[in-house]
Amino acid sequence: MFKRYEWMIAWRYLRARRSEGGISVMTWISLIGIALAVFALIATLAVRAGFRYEFVGTIVGANPHVSVYSYGETLPDGRLTRTISNYDALADALAQVPGVTSAMPVVEGQVMATANGRNAGVQVIGVSLEDLRRVELVANPEESAGSLDDFESGIALGAVLARELGVTAGDRVRLISPDGQKTPMGTSPRIKVYDVAYVFRVGRYDIDRIRVYMPFEEAQLYFNRTGVADQVHVVTTDPESVDMLAPAIAAAAGVGSYLFTWKDNAGAFLRALQMEDNIMFVILSILVLIATLNITSGLVMLVKNKGRDIGILRTMGLTEGTVLRVFFLCGASIGVIGTAIGVVLGCLFAVYIDPIFSFVNWMAGGGVWDPSVRFISALPARLELGDVLSAVALSLTLSFVVTIFPARRAARMNPVEALRYE
Structure with a gap:
């Protein structure tokens, strides 16, 4: 040219x-x-x-790609509960969906954590050790203290939360839940002391600041969820394409369930x-x-x-x-x-x-x-x-x-x- x-x-x-x-x-x-x-x-x-x-x-590495909830059912005493009683069967069905790598039942609640005269509101997630190992940024964090192998004998804390409470692996933290034991005088707060088995830093402040992981069965007892789970967390191979997998996941979850994806949560x-x-x-x-x-x-x-x-x-x-x-x-x-x-x-x-x-x-x-x-x-x-x-x-x-x-x-x-x- x-x-x-x-x-x-x-x-x-x-x-x-x-x-x-x-x-x-x-x-x-x-x-x-x-x-x-x-x-x-x-x-x-x-x-x-x-x-x-x-x-x-950090969102998809420390949070579920899809959360499966129940619309709820009415108990014999007339109360409405949104817990999932057949969580093991539901998790197995969700894990069979093409594109899904794992499905884990969890118990979730908000409590107060206190140690060394310091208090903080925290989010507690009850999950089994096997399932916690599948949470990528918790199993392989930026920084860590303690051992994830000791999780079943204690709890896991975010690094910022541990710093605010002045604790590290091997120390003890008291968790206080307002929804505790029911007595003739009303509901009394549930207070229990746990060993800190593991401290992790995923690199996202709002997770490291409030996140606490607790063994699944212990969380069922602590939050009065015996025999049930609050939701099922689903992890997929491609988080960006989660909207395409949503119909198949909804079909596997069955009638009476609904989905909430990470994009819904982080849409803003x-x-x-x-x-x-x-x-x-x-x-x-x-x-x-x-x-x-x-x-x-x-x-x-x-x-x-x-x-x-x-x-x-x-x-x-x-x-x-x-x-x-x-x-x-x-x-x-x-x-x-x-x-x-x-x-x-x-x-x-x-x-x-x-x-x-x-x-x-x-x-x-x-x-x-x-x-x-x-x-x-x-x-x-x-x-x-x-x-x-x-x-x-x-x-x-x-x-x-x-x-x-x-x-x-x-x-x-x-x-x-x-x-x-x-």
């Missing part, structure tokens, strides 16, 4: 000194502007992808992230557009300074198309080189974000990142091919488009007018 001499002329114009009528300074400004804009776009997209990956990873987070993604992409696209407009200003100056050269080239037989391609190559080359530099810088930022952020945190005196506000323990970044390609496509497209106008202006220049006063 482009002849060799067209590349030669374009390259000669790009590297010309200002004394020769070139625009080398404007060339560098345009190139640096595009590189920085593409770098900012890729870095932002990488952090955005990292946020979503970490959010989803996902929608907020998606909205932020769209807004940031639009804003940074404007930044890339502003950077590419420097190419237009530089080429307009180049065309004005090279008017005599254009007139001579036209009288030598060069066509309008040739002149257009020469100046298009000038602008497009700046866009391509600037984009390439920006891609390299953006990818390096995503790869080395931890030391970079540690340096920023050190320069700011610490405290830049608060996991209690952002829910995850570190600034994430994740390079995705689609994000890099979208940034490259946007930058190159804008670079090529803004180059067309000054290139056409050069091509349509009348050689007689260009040489009249030479």
